[in-house]
Amino acid sequence: MQILALFHDVQYLAEAVTDLRQNEHVANDDITAITGAPYHAEALGLDHPHSIIPQVAFVFWIIGGLLGFGLAAGTMMAYPLVVGGKPIPSIPPSLIITYEVAMLTAIVVTFGRTIYEFGLPSFKPEPYDVRIGAGNPAIAVKVPSEAVANRLMDRLRSRGGLVDVSIFREDEVK
Amino acid sequence: MATIEEISLDLHKEGIFGHVPIPEDQMNRDVIQPLLETTWRYWVIVIPLAIVTLVGLSAWGYMMATGMYTTGLERPGMWGVFIANFVFWIGLSHSGTLISAILRLAKADWRRPVTRLAEAMTLFTILIAAQWPLIHLGRTWFFYYLLPYPNQRTIWSNLRSPLLFDMFAIMTYLTGSSLYLFMPLIPDLAIARDYCTGMRKKVYGVLCLGWRGTHQQWYSMEKAMNILAGLILPVAVSVHTIVSWDFAATMNAAWHTTIFGPYFVLGAIYSGMALVVTVFIALRWAFRLEAYLTLEHLDKLAKIILVAAIIWTYLWFNDYFVTWYAHWPYEWFTQASKDTGPFWYLEWYMLGINTFVTIPCFLFKKLRMSTSFMLVWSLLLNLGMWLERFLIVVPTLSHPQFTAAWRPYTMSPVELMIAAGAMTAFPLLYMIFVKLVPIIPASECKEDKIVASAKRIGLRYFPTVAKLEG
Numbered sequence: 001m002q003i004l005a006l007f008h009d010v011q012y013l014a015e016a017v018t019d020l021r022q023n024e025h026v027a028n029d030d031i032t033a034i035t036g037a038p039y040h041a042e043a044l045g046l047d048h049p050h051s052i053i054p055q056v057a058f059v060f061w062i063i064g065g066l067l068g069f070g071l072a073a074g075t076m077m078a079y080p081l082v083v084g085g086k087p088i089p090s091i092p093p094s095l096i097i098t099y100e101v102a103m104l105t106a107i108v109v110t111f112g113r114t115i116y117e118f119g120l121p122s123f124k125p126e127p128y129d130v131r132i133g134a135g136n137p138a139i140a141v142k143v144p145s146e147a148v149a150n151r152l153m154d155r156l157r158s159r160g161g162l163v164d165v166s167i168f169r170e171d172e173v174k
Numbered sequence: 175m176a177t178i179e180e181i182s183l184d185l186h187k188e189g190i191f192g193h194v195p196i197p198e199d200q201m202n203r204d205v206i207q208p209l210l211e212t213t214w215r216y217w218v219i220v221i222p223l224a225i226v227t228l229v230g231l232s233a234w235g236y237m238m239a240t241g242m243y244t245t246g247l248e249r250p251g252m253w254g255v256f257i258a259n260f261v262f263w264i265g266l267s268h269s270g271t272l273i274s275a276i277l278r279l280a281k282a283d284w285r286r287p288v289t290r291l292a293e294a295m296t297l298f299t300i301l302i303a304a305q306w307p308l309i310h311l312g313r314t315w316f317f318y319y320l321l322p323y324p325n326q327r328t329i330w331s332n333l334r335s336p337l338l339f340d341m342f343a344i345m346t347y348l349t350g351s352s353l354y355l356f357m358p359l360i361p362d363l364a365i366a367r368d369y370c371t372g373m374r375k376k377v378y379g380v381l382c383l384g385w386r387g388t389h390q391q392w393y394s395m396e397k398a399m400n401i402l403a404g405l406i407l408p409v410a411v412s413v414h415t416i417v418s419w420d421f422a423a424t425m426n427a428a429w430h431t432t433i434f435g436p437y438f439v440l441g442a443i444y445s446g447m448a449l450v451v452t453v454f455i456a457l458r459w460a461f462r463l464e465a466y467l468t469l470e471h472l473d474k475l476a477k478i479i480l481v482a483a484i485i486w487t488y489l490w491f492n493d494y495f496v497t498w499y500a501h502w503p504y505e506w507f508t509q510a511s512k513d514t515g516p517f518w519y520l521e522w523y524m525l526g527i528n529t530f531v532t533i534p535c536f537l538f539k540k541l542r543m544s545t546s547f548m549l550v551w552s553l554l555l556n557l558g559m560w561l562e563r564f565l566i567v568v569p570t571l572s573h574p575q576f577t578a579a580w581r582p583y584t585m586s587p588v589e590l591m592i593a594a595g596a597m598t599a600f601p602l603l604y605m606i607f608v609k610l611v612p613i614i615p616a617s618e619c620k621e622d623k624i625v626a627s628a629k630r631i632g633l634r635y636f637p638t639v640a641k642l643e644g
Contacts, residue, residue, distance in 0.1 A: 036198060036365075037620035038392035049393040057401050071322065072333045079330045086334065093334040096416065100342040103409050104349060107402060111353040114398035115383070118391045120360075122384035130368040132387060135198035 003149050004127040005156050005165040006136040010039055012161025013137045017045030019159065020141065024152060030142040036133040044137075051117055057110045064105025065098050072097035127168040136163050196465060198620055205362065205612040206369045208461045215460060216605065223602040230595010233588050234309060242312040244588040251571040251583040253310075257420075258563040259593055260306035262445070263299050263600075264344070264417050265438070265559070269446025270296025271351070271410040272478075275403035283625065283639050284474055286618040287466040290362075291457060292450050293355040294613070298603045299449070300348045302596050307340070309592060336419040343413040350406045358399060360385045361617040414442045421566065427505040428497065428570045437489045444482040444528070445559035451475055451552040453604070455545050457613060466614050469543040476542035483532040490528075508573045516582065517569055520561045527558035 007013040013033065020026040033044045041049050076089040086093075115121075127140040143149040146167070153165050196204070237244050247254050273292035277285035308314045320341050322331040331338050363382035367375055385391065418438035421429040454475065458467040497509050512521040532555065541547050568583050585593075607613075628635040 033389040034387050035389070035392070036387055037617055037624055038396060039389070039624065041389045041393060044389060046389055049390045051394050051397045053394060053397045054401060057405070075322065075330060075333060083332060083334050090334055093339070096339045096412075097333055097342055099412065100339070100346045100409075103405055103412075104342075104346040107346070107350040107353060107405050107409075110398055110401050110405070111357065114357065114394050117394040118360075118383070118385070119388075120383035120385065123380075126384070126386055128386050133198070133202055133365050133368050 001144075001146070001149060001170075002127050002140045002142050002168045003153055003156075003165060004129060004138055004140050004168050005153075006129055006131055006138045006163040008136065008161045008163060010035070010044060010137050012159070013139060014043060014045040015161075016156055016159055017139060019155070020152065021045065024155065026141060026152075032127075032140045033137065034128065034132050034140060035137040036135060039137075053110060053113050053117065056113045057106050060109035061102050061106035065102035067105065068098035068101025069094055071101065125168075125170060129164070131163065140168070198623070201616050201619060202365050202369055204463075204466070205614045205616045206366055208608055208613065209366060209374075209610065210370070212609070216609075219460070220602065220605050223598040223605070226598040227595050227602050230592050230599065233591035233595065237309075237588050237592070238312070238314060244586060246584045246586040246589060248581065248583075250574045250579050250581060251568060253567050253571055254583050255564070255585050255589045255593055256306050256310040258560070258567045259596060260303055260310070261417055261438070261563045261566070262560050263303035263306065263596070264414055265442030265445050265563070266449050266556075267296045267299040267303065267347070267351070267446065268410050268414060268439070268442035269450050270294070270299075271354075271406055272443055272446065273450060273475075274354070275407045275410070278399065278403045279407070281641070283622055284471060286622045287463075287614055288450070288454065288471055288475075289618065290355070290359070290615045291453055291613055293351065294604065294607055295446075295449060295453055296351045297348075297355050298600050298607070299446075300344065300351055301603070302600050304344055304348065305596070307337075336416060336423050339416040340420065343409070343416045347406075347409050347413045350402070350409055354402050354406050357395070357402065358615060358618070359611060361387060361395075362612040362615055365616055366612060411439055414439045426570050427502070427573070427575065428508040429566075431493060431496070433489060433493045433496075437486075437493060440482060440486050440489055441559060441562060444479070444486050445556055447475060447479045447482060448552040448555040448559070451479070451548050452556070455549045455552075456601075457608070458545070461608070461613075463614060466619065469545070472545065472548060473539060473542045476536055476548065480533065480536040483528065483536065487529045487533070490525075504573075504575045507577075508569050511569045511573060512565055515569075517565060520565055524558045524561045524565065527554050528562070 005016065007016065017031055017033070020031065021028065028047045031046060033039070033041070033046060035044075041047065072094040073089040073091075076094070080088045082088065127138075129136070129138060132138050141152060143152060149167050153167070156162055156165050245254065245256075270292040273285060274289040274296075278289070308317050311317060319329065320331055320338065322333065322338075324330075360382050363378050364385040364387070367378040367382050370378055415435040415438065418434040422431060422434040424430060451472070454467055454472065458464060494509070497505050500506075511517055532551070535541050535547075535551070572583055573580055625640045627638050627640070629638045630636075
């Protein structure tokens with residue numbers, strides 16, 4: 001179960017997040033900020049997110065390079081044919097194929113890892129409201145019970161800048 | 175006291191760049207509108223494009239069925255318009271990457287409304303470019319011989335040939351450009367999902383993969399886009415360098431020169447930027463996007479073009495001067511055929527538009543910010559750059575070292591129709607694309623709204639930009 005709260009702007013959202021974390025002891029991982037444009041997580045009152053996209057891209061860039069080199073130099077040795085008087089295997093042309101395959105691998109894996117970190121594709125119901133894209137940033141807060149949800153909703157209603165707050169259940173689609 | 179919104183609106187009206195002072199809901203509706211509404215102007219453009227494209231496809235089919243003798247290709251000129259078009263269209267793709275990747279890495283915020291139209295340009299020009307080697311093959315159905323896999327013919331692709339480098343490079347660039355275009359499109363597809371109804375809503379809902387805009391998603395997006403920009407940029411440079419090696423790695427006069435790598439890349443950026451200007455002005459007019467695609471953007475694009483023009487001139491002169499100074503007969507005959515010989519009018523048109531018109535005119539802000547001047551200039555420039563590629567391919571092959579084999583090349587009607595079909599296929603694909611996805615990246619423009627503001631310095635307000643990263 002989650003509650004979805006929309007605000008007039010990020011200032012109110014950030015203050016609400018800070019209030020929930022400090023006074024209601026809601027964990028950082030239980031709060032998700034949902035905005036129509038990118039904001040710094042710390043500006044929203046949340047911890048800095050994590051991502052290992054750069055590391056994954058680098059590792060697979062190396063792997064792709066090895067694959068490319070294997071394709072180019074390996075096949076030159078598997079099919080030894082002197083071309084243009086050049087040695088078998090020839091390093092400079094191997095480097096071209098190595099480079100291209102390395103870059104292709106890094107690009108594709110970067111894309112794949114990013115989609116994974118997005119948590120996509122996701123077609124199951126998630127807390128969302130079309131007003132978020134229209135300029136009303138929101139937070140989705142995981143709650144263990146309806147009583148806690150009602151308490152948090154009352155607390156948010158007592159703060160300024162709230163547009164709407166509601167309970168989101170798994171079988172509900174907005 | 176005026177609000178920041180009011181001050182920014184005043185600055186915007188004066189043409190001073192600031193954030194787009196449009197409410198987010200209105201911004202969403204503006205970017206979705208081309209998807210939902212189709213005016214008669216759209217059909218006036220699309221129908222003739224579709225007709226000429228069909229003519230081009232028919233000519234290609236006729237050529238495949240009848241044979242390559244329908245073209246002007248004949249010994250010694252076995253490369254002609256098809257290869258010139260291949261190089262030209264690869265070149266056009268480069269500025270999409272330049273605009274979106276280099277400017278992103280340089281944190282130039284003004285790029286935001288322009289990035290997607292440039293990235294889409296890259297994708298479709300690459301698609302068109304990839305057809306030319308297949309067209310040039312003649313027996314297009316044998317294209318799979320290029321693919322490296324064990325086969326019963328015991329043929330293996332020659333991975334030491336620049337032609338195979340081409341295949342790998344184009345495949346990498348096409349894949350990379352597609353992903354680089356799709357990734358930042360996801361949030362805008364989510365906007366389309368939110369604002370459309372019926373079947374469109376379902377389709378966009380699937381295409382956006384369920385995007386919501388959580389802080390983790392935005393963070394990962396930012397990281398990924400910076401990495402993809404850093405990866406796609408060297409790929410773009412390598413693609414056209416490898417294309418230049420199709421020529422430079424041979425022993426032909428006027429081709430075997432080390433300047434070709436940077437000369438081709440710079441020429442690509444130059445012609446690509448001209449196409450960006452054409453697309454920019456066309457979209458601005460067709461979909462009334464003046465609030466997003468401003469004259470200030472046009473001015474900044476023109477300044478980049480001015481730099482490209484100067485560097486292109488330097489590289490061209492570098493190539494020419496070395497040829498002139500050595501006066502090696504076989505090379506000089508080829509150059510003379512361009513200076514005073516049968517190709518003289520093409521060469522002088524190319525030099526005229528690329529250097530003698532562009533550099534002086536672009537020194538004037540009034541001309542840089544004139545849409546009519548820039549539109550006409552961009553079309554003339556791309557004709558000049560097409561001629562540059564033609565003049566690289568044809569004169570050299572028309573004048574081999576064995577002088578008895580000299581033979582002029584003439585474009586046949588079939589080649590002309592295929593080339594015309596490709597010229598119209600690109601804007602046709604582009605117009606279809608603009609009807610399917612938002613061409614203005616609303617999420618990027620909203621980010622611009624967050625970071626841009628105005629600060630009072632003395633008696634005036636000036637636009638300011640906050641740096642959020644770190």
